Amino acid sequence: MNNTQPAQNSPDTGAGPLRPVPSGPMALQECDTRNSDSGNTLDFAMLTEMKQELGDSFSTVMQHFQAGMLARPEKISLALQANDPELLARESHSFKSVCKQLGLTQMGQVAANLEAIGRTGRLAEAEPLVGQLIAAGAWAHRELKKYCAASGPPPPFFQKTASAPLRG
């Protein structure tokens, strides 16, 4: 099976060298089985600090973030489907901050690239990036859920395997 799509980044979107990621129904399963070295991990130090600062409301706040990892890329996708560059830029800008707050810097960069695409109006370049964001968002959703389900800080091995599927 080869259902990968190359990420075609325009130089003036400020895009980094994003590698192709799988897309389609089997893509997430493929992504999950790999130990990525993409460097895109949740910031567990930040999460642990949030847990301390938020106390009992940590799980509630994290439920919002978990839901956002699925819903926000979907909103970005809908903006693209609606051919609405302004909405694409706005939704991507918003999601960029959310990603970076969790340490998901590479996802945040993809969102930043989509924001730039929205501003230039060259929506044809957005589709592969949106696919990446949806796959990575699903991954982040699961990792956040795992983290919240675990009591206390994650064991060291968890940190090594928690990498996002933003790679070929």
Place this chain on the structure above:
Amino acid sequence: MAHILLVDDDELMRALLSGVLRRVNHTVIEADNGRTALQILKKNSVDLIITDIFMPEMDGMDLLTSILSRYPDSKIIAISGGYKAMNAQLSLRMARGFGAVDVIAKPFRTADVIRKVARALQPTNSPIRKEA
């Protein structure tokens, strides 16, 4: 503790910040844009305003200017992750220039938020009073 008006168009960031602030016993009123924030200020007295800079409708810089023209003693903390060609540091420098007492760059450490809020709340100014 203090009454804080939190202005951010992103509900996730609002959830995070309000959770952190409530945890340390502050009362938080939330607004998702600058216009709503101004409406809230007409009816509520607050000790501190925390506002995102880049928002649709009315952005944080306009909000900052509007608030300070009506309530010159206001304490405002500006938050930004940057937007378009303006990075977070530049936008936050501008916010300081416009009168923000402190700034927070996104992504932020929650401990920093608590520390900066505590510092801003030190009793040097009167609270932001609602309109008579």
